[in-house]
Amino acid sequence: MTSSAEGDRFAVDVRPAGEGVVVLALAGELDHDTAEPLRAALTAAIGSGVHRLLVDFTELRFCDSTGLNVLLHSRLDVQAAGGSIALVGLRQPVARMFRITGADAIFPVYPEVAQALAEPRHA
Numbered sequence: 001m002t003s004s005a006e007g008d009r010f011a012v013d014v015r016p017a018g019e020g021v022v023v024l025a026l027a028g029e030l031d032h033d034t035a036e037p038l039r040a041a042l043t044a045a046i047g048s049g050v051h052r053l054l055v056d057f058t059e060l061r062f063c064d065s066t067g068l069n070v071l072l073h074s075r076l077d078v079q080a081a082g083g084s085i086a087l088v089g090l091r092q093p094v095a096r097m098f099r100i101t102g103a104d105a106i107f108p109v110y111p112e113v114a115q116a117l118a119e120p121r122h123a
Contacts, residue, residue, distance in 0.1 A: 009029050009033075009034055010027070010028040010030055011027045011037070012038050012041045014044075014045065017054065018117070020051040020052060021050065021051075021052040021117070022045050022053060023054045023055075023056055024041055024042070024053065024054070024055050025058070025059065026055065026059065028059070029062040030062065030067035031062065038070050039070050039074075046074065046078050046083070053084070053085040054086050054087075055071065055086070056088045056089050057088065057094055058088070061094075062094065063094045063097055068103055071087075071103075072106070075106070084108070085107060086107060086109070086119075087108070087110070088109075088116050089110075089111065089112060089113070
């Protein structure tokens, strides 16, 4: 399932990756005006019983504090349900924003989806 915002400026592609696991592949620019599709996809995944969420940033060019806040709030929701969120493929300048805010220490971070999937469970 793919959701987009602001005339294709941002898109989320939700891909099942095993029982209770989904990959949310982000593309474009994630900011205040485009965050709703990500929020909706995370909420739907958590509500459907998904316990491992992998957020793939490989194709994301920009992320502001709104995107970070969506992920932080969703992290609390999925943890309350016994699950976890990991980040994959952080690239500059997105990786810099996560590093500066310390969020890269809060989420497990993997260079690629295959490596994240190989982990039995991330924290």
